[in-house]
Every structure is written in structure tokens, then in C-alpha cells.
Amino acid sequence: MSTPQLLEVLYTRKVTFSDSELLRYREFAEQVVRTVLQEVQIHRRDGDPVIETEPIGTGSSFEGVKVKPELEFDFMVPIQTNVQQIVFCDTDPHVPSRFGIVKTGSQPQTVFQQASKWKKPGDFETKFCKHVSSYGLLLSAEKIRQWFQSLSDRTLPALRQIFPGSTFRFQQHGPARNLILTKDGKELNIDIVPAIAYGNAFLVAKQCSSEINLPNEATWRLSFSTSERAFFEKMKRVLPCNSCHLKCLQILKYLRENDDQLRPSSHFTHGLRSYYLKTALFHLVMESSPQAWAAGCLEQRLREMIKYLIDRLGEGNIPHIFLGNERHLVNPQWRLDVPVKFFHHTEANLLEYVSKTTMEQARLRLVQIRDNLDGILHQHLQ
Numbered sequence: 001m002s003t004p005q006l007l008e009v010l011y012t013r014k015v016t017f018s019d020s021e022l023l024r025y026r027e028f029a030e031q032v033v034r035t036v037l038q039e040v041q042i043h044r045r046d047g048d049p050v051i052e053t054e055p056i057g058t059g060s061s062f063e064g065v066k067v068k069p070e071l072e073f074d075f076m077v078p079i080q081t082n083v084q085q086i087v088f089c090d091t092d093p094h095v096p097s098r099f100g101i102v103k104t105g106s107q108p109q110t111v112f113q114q115a116s117k118w119k120k121p122g123d124f125e126t127k128f129c130k131h132v133s134s135y136g137l138l139l140s141a142e143k144i145r146q147w148f149q150s151l152s153d154r155t156l157p158a159l160r161q162i163f164p165g166s167t168f169r170f171q172q173h174g175p176a177r178n179l180i181l182t183k184d185g186k187e188l189n190i191d192i193v194p195a196i197a198y199g200n201a202f203l204v205a206k207q208c209s210s211e212i213n214l215p216n217e218a219t220w221r222l223s224f225s226t227s228e229r230a231f232f233e234k235m236k237r238v239l240p241c242n243s244c245h246l247k248c249l250q251i252l253k254y255l256r257e258n259d260d261q262l263r264p265s266s267h268f269t270h271g272l273r274s275y276y277l278k279t280a281l282f283h284l285v286m287e288s289s290p291q292a293w294a295a296g297c298l299e300q301r302l303r304e305m306i307k308y309l310i311d312r313l314g315e316g317n318i319p320h321i322f323l324g325n326e327r328h329l330v331n332p333q334w335r336l337d338v339p340v341k342f343f344h345h346t347e348a349n350l351l352e353y354v355s356k357t358t359m360e361q362a363r364l365r366l367v368q369i370r371d372n373l374d375g376i377l378h379q380h381l382q
Contacts, residue, residue, distance in 0.1 A: 003299050006377040011247055014380060015067055015254045022071075026061055028183055029073040029190050035162055036179070036192065037077060039155040040148075047124050049081035049144070051151075055192070058225035060253075060274070063232045065246055067253045071188045076195040076202060076225060077148075081139065082124065086198055088222075090345050096208045097348045098323060099219040102139035102196060104129055130218050139196075141205040142217035148194045148205070152179075196220065199339040200227060210353050224322050227336040231282060231321075234336065239290045244298040249281045251298075252305055255369065255376065262379055267361035268369070272309075276350055280308045282321045286334055306370045313363035316351055323348035 001009065037053045044051060059074035060066045085103040089095045104125075128144060129137040152170055159168045159181075167182045179190040195202040203220035212219070235245055253274055260269040284304060285293065293301060312318045319325060324347030328335045335343075351359060369376050 003374055003377070004296075006374060006381070007247075007251060007298055007302065010254070010377055010381060011251055015250050016247075017066060017068060022061065022066060025071050025183065025186065025188060026057075026073060029061075029075075029188055030055070030057065032159065032163065032179070032181065033073075033075050033077075033190060033192060035159060036152060036155050039158045040151040043151050043154050048147070049079040049128070049194075051148075051194070052078045052080070056195075056226060058223075058229065063229055065232070065249050065253065065278070067250050067257060071186060072191070073188065074191045074193075074225075076193055076204060076223065078197050078202070079144070079148075079194050081128070081196070083139070083196065086196075086203065088341075088345070090341065094213045096210065096212050096214075096219060097346065097352065098222050098320070099208050100198070100203050100222060101135070101214065101218050102203065102220060103135065104137045104139050130215055132215060132218060135214075135218075138215075138218040139220075140217045141207045141220050144194055145205045148192075152192065195223065200337040201339060201342065202226070222323070222342075224338060227322065227338050228278070228282075230336045231334065234334070235285060238333075239285070239293045240295070242295045243290075243293040244295055244301055245281060245285060245293045247298055248293075248301045248305060249277060251302060252277050255380070258380060259365065259369075262376070263365070266365060267358050268365040271354065271358035271362045273350075276309070276318055277305070279318055279321050279350060280305050280312075282334075283319070284308060286327070303370065303373070306366055310363055310366050310370065313351070313359045313366070316349075316356070316359055318350040320348035320350060 033055045034053065037051060037055060040051055041053070055075040055077050057073070058076055059072075061073045066072075082104050083102055086100050087095055087103065088100045089097050092101075095101055125131075125137055127147065128139060130140040130143070132138050149170075149172065156168055156170070159166075163181075165183070169180050171178045171180060173191055179192065181188050181190065193204050193206070195204045202223040202225065204223045206221040207216045208219040208221070209216065235243075239245055256268055256272060256274065256277065258269075259266040284301070309318075322328070322338050323342050324345045326343055328338070328343045329340070
């Protein structure tokens, strides 16, 4: 088989879900999450942040690029609380790139700590804030995460009653509350993360893990998930009918997620996030003509994406698609209602905290895949 034929066979057999299958499970996941959010209202106390009841679906299952076999669904849950000011690195160099801090007040009040504080009405500052010298009270991503975790855990009896044919359990997964459930013999993984809206962007309760000059728990990660989803919607309108951009990303994601089956220590699998691949696609779509993504160009575009990643890993820099990307100021076609202030930020590098060893090993592995693409595809098809 030719390379294009191998790619089509891999895509059909191994990579993509049928539209009806994924839609059925996605709709069920949305129904379950809405139930969780309705139930947490019962347990939320006066003075706690307000939790919205309509979740925002994010990530590959809502962008049309989900890859087999895992059924994973990501949701942001907007919360509303006492926000005095949100600060980013453009005005405060101590705030790490791709994060923000949320000011809620100036001075802490002395309050005795109560046992089971998540179950009782209590002082907002004690339950949800961190006092930081020269900043005052900052909303703690860690405390918000723990609070949301406690409320979510208490919805399990209701979930089991409302959905008697399914099993449910919660576990922590990064900043998200991961709900593991079964439906029709299949396991679904649902990530639910609280978030604060900032224009058309969000701050999610995921703290910076690197060494910084602020308490890590006070940092909130910037998310442009809704704009990224809108990017995919716009590509449908701008690119040719039956364009290859989704296939291209899905196949590369499959190769990344399964490379450790061919090479257990693969830095392509374990060192590079799927988000980097999506970012590569966005950059290349913005830089090329729509016709370059016609249906018959799949192999060329896949090789181009691999080359982009090889080059960027060699430079140690994958630019964020929005943060510090001044091209959006000149060409608003792909701006997608992202607050303009973020285009003026210092350019954010997605590889900033990735070790040089990981980057080099991942780069070398991608070179091997590029040079032996047919052989790699054959191995995955065995």
C-alpha cells in the first residue's frame, strides 16, 4: 500500500470513533455533569462561590478530534465569586506566563479554623483565600479545588439513584475532579474543573507547579478552550470541503499516544502533550493557504506537522497560539474574540518548563518516525 492508503486504513481502523458512537456517550456525559452541578447546589453554603449549572465542554471530544479508544470528556464549570482584580504577567512580572492571580481583598481577618470547614458556612477568607505580602488576599486555586471536590463527592448517592444502570466513583486528576463511570459496559472518564471567566478566556483551578516568586496555590492557569473550539469551527468554514486537517491531527495524536507500544520509553508519548500537536496545527493553518489542506494533501500536511515539531523542539520553543501572538493584531481572521490584551503579552513558550533532554529525545524520535513513516504505520496496523 502507498503511504496515503496506509494513513486512510489506520485512520479508519484504529484512530477515529464513529460520529454516532461518540455523540451518544458525549450526550450522556453532559447529562451526568449537569446532574452533578444541580446536586452540588444543595450542599453549597451561603457565602461560597456560586457554581453555574451549565458546564462548558472542552477538548478533543468537543472539537471533533477525539482518538480511540478512551472515552474522555472535559468540562469547565464557571464559578462566580468576590473578585477585586485579576492580574497577569503583562502588569506583574512575578505572575508566571500562562497564569493569573485573583485578588479578592486587602487584609485577612483572624478566624479560628473549624473542623469540616467544607460542610459548614464559614469565613470566605479562611476557606478560599491565601494572604500574600504586598498583594493582600488572593483566591487560592488549591482551596477552590478542594472545596469543589468535597461538594462533588457528596453527589454520588444521587447519581447512583438517577442513573441506576451505571456505576460512579470520583478521583482527583490534576486540577479536575475526575468522574469514572460505566455505561453499556464502557468506561467513561469525565474531568470537571472549576473556572473563573475573564472575557472570552478562563482561569482554571490549576496552579503553577514550577518554582516562582508567589505561592503556587495562588496561581490560576489561563485557558482559551472556548476559543480553541471556535478555531475548529472556523476551520470548517474556511478550509475546503472534506479537508484533511482533522484527520492529520488525529493520526498524529494516535501516533503520539501509542508510540510507547513500539518504544516503551518514548519521549514522544511521555514528554510531549497532545496540546502541542493541536497548537502546531493551528500555526500551520494560519500560515498556509486553505487549498493546502485539501483532502488529497493528508500525507504532505502530516509530514509538515512532524517537521514543525522537529524544528520547534530543536529551538526549544512552541509559541502559544494566542498569548503574545501579535499576528492577531494585524490579521484578525483567527482572533476569535480572545481579549486583545493577551496578544500584547510577552510571547508564551509552551516548552518553557520541558527539560532539554526530553525535548531532544522527543525530537530524535520524531525524526525516526518521519524517516520511516510507512514502517511505523505498518507496525501500528499489525
